[in-house]
Amino acid sequence: MQPPEGPQQSAGEVSEPSDAALIARWQRGDQLAAAALVSRHAPALARFAASCGVREQIDELVQDTFVRAFGSLDGFRADSTLRTWLFTILRRLVLDRTRVEKRRRDDTELDEGQAVEEYNALDALVAEETALRVRAGVARLSPLQREVFTLRVTEGMAYSDIAQLVGSTEGACRVHYHNAVRSVRGFLHDA
Amino acid sequence: MMHECENGEIRDVLPEYMHGRHDAVTRARVEAHLAACLVCTEELAFLRGARHAFPTPVVNVDAIVRGLASNTSVESRAVTASARPRRLSQWAIAAGVSCVLVGGASVQLLRTRPPAPVEQRPVVNVSDSGVPAAAAERGWSDLSYDQLKQLLESIDGADPVPSLEPTARTSPIIVPAGAAGHTGGG
Numbered sequence: 081m082q083p084p085e086g087p088q089q090s091a092g093e094v095s096e097p098s099d100a101a102l103i104a105r106w107q108r109g110d111q112l113a114a115a116a117l118v119s120r121h122a123p124a125l126a127r128f129a130a131s132c133g134v135r136e137q138i139d140e141l142v143q144d145t146f147v148r149a150f151g152s153l154d155g156f157r158a159d160s161t162l163r164t165w166l167f168t169i170l171r172r173l174v175l176d177r178t179r180v181e182k183r184r185r186d187d188t189e190l191d192e193g194q195a196v197e198e199y200n201a202l203d204a205l206v207a208e209e210t211a212l213r214v215r216a217g218v219a220r221l222s223p224l225q226r227e228v229f230t231l232r233v234t235e236g237m238a239y240s241d242i243a244q245l246v247g248s249t250e251g252a253c254r255v256h257y258h259n260a261v262r263s264v265r266g267f268l269h270d271a
Numbered sequence: 272m273m274h275e276c277e278n279g280e281i282r283d284v285l286p287e288y289m290h291g292r293h294d295a296v297t298r299a300r301v302e303a304h305l306a307a308c309l310v311c312t313e314e315l316a317f318l319r320g321a322r323h324a325f326p327t328p329v330v331n332v333d334a335i336v337r338g339l340a341s342n343t344s345v346e347s348r349a350v351t352a353s354a355r356p357r358r359l360s361q362w363a364i365a366a367g368v369s370c371v372l373v374g375g376a377s378v379q380l381l382r383t384r385p386p387a388p389v390e391q392r393p394v395v396n397v398s399d400s401g402v403p404a405a406a407a408e409r410g411w412s413d414l415s416y417d418q419l420k421q422l423l424e425s426i427d428g429a430d431p432v433p434s435l436e437p438t439a440r441t442s443p444i445i446v447p448a449g450a451a452g453h454t455g456g457g
Contacts, residue, residue, distance in 0.1 A: 115336045122335060126328040138328045143335040147342045214324035233321050236290025254283065265317055 099162040102151065118146060121163055125170050131218070131230040132174045141177070145170040164241040167231070171245060174221055217267035221260050228253050229260035276310040285315050289322065 097105075097116070107112035125142045134141060148169050149162075218226055227246055231237040239250040239257075246253070278283050281304045287293055288301045305312050413424070 111336065111340060112444045114339055115332060118332050118335050118339070122330045122332055126330045127325055130328050131325050139331050139334060142330055143338045146335060146339050150339065151342070161444075210320060211324035211326075213323050218321070229321075230325065232286045233289075233318055234325050236285070236286050236292055258283075261314070261317070264321065265314075268317075 103150075103162070106150070106151070107153075114150075117162075121166055122146075124163065125166060126169060127234055128230060129170060129174060131226070131234065134172075134177070135173055141170065141173055144173055148173075161241065164245055168245050171227070185270075198264070213268055214264065218260075218262035220267060221263060224248070225256045225260040228256040229264070232257050276308055276314075278304055278308065278311070281305075281308075282311055285311065285318055289315065289318055295298060 093138045097113075099117065099120075102113040102117045102120075106117065122142050125145055126138050129138050129141050145166055149166055175196075218229060221229060224246060228242055231242050231245065232239075237245075242248075242253045243250045284293070284301065288298065293301065305315065308359055417452070
């Protein structure tokens, strides 16, 4: 059996400074702390942005997320993790950008078929067959299902954090996740 | 054809297991279930494939940090951080203490201040109509009925609108006798 991927953290083990400690250091002017925070969270944010359909200027989007987050730390509630808060900000930015782009193109909302075509057009250049099919299957999900599935699968985020992020309940997120898994697996099976 | 696993609890936590978020006990429990459940093993394989189907876009951490530094100055960080609430609370405490001290001193001053002597009270000459100014010294409540009536009549008779035209004043110019012949001399 393959071991689980990702960091093997046992309960209570602290190997790196916490987000709160890094934030405090950064507020005192420590640029290394800022770099550590960005290094820790930027890849996941970029991955989530990409899974939301963002294809261009992901760096800029992630940077805006950090700027907004650190510019309004008063709004950061301690009952959520920094990562969840960052994801929440990023999600809002993605939605804003999507609305602006839709207005700019004077286009109607993308339906599922169009989303699949976008994924196919991009991924055919670089992706392997299985990954392409998975992404196509995920692209067929509803926006909320896609978000829940992505956050759960690619980030391992807990239902409680996802619920807070997307403004739903844990139970609803659980249902969305399992429906998404069933849908994507069914798509792969039929393809 | 997919089959369902009856152990929904384990199936529900497979993403956390995949990301290594569990403690040793839960991890062992999940692995024990996986060893006996083909459905969950297949689902875990699917999740691993799905996870890697979304490669991480390349992000320039240095550029982001630079942008972060230029967009949020050290001063704003200090204000945004705990300094602002702490300063605010210190000011609030100082203001509260000041208010208490000033208020207490005022109350104490009023209590200890001797009553003003009657002679120092301002004398209000309402009119020249014969109302004794000394009545004001004693207080209006000490006026008799006749004195009060006289005072009210004098008030009614007063002209509420002053004349807009100033009265002409003709002041004689007095020139010193010795200065008349010396004007313009130097």
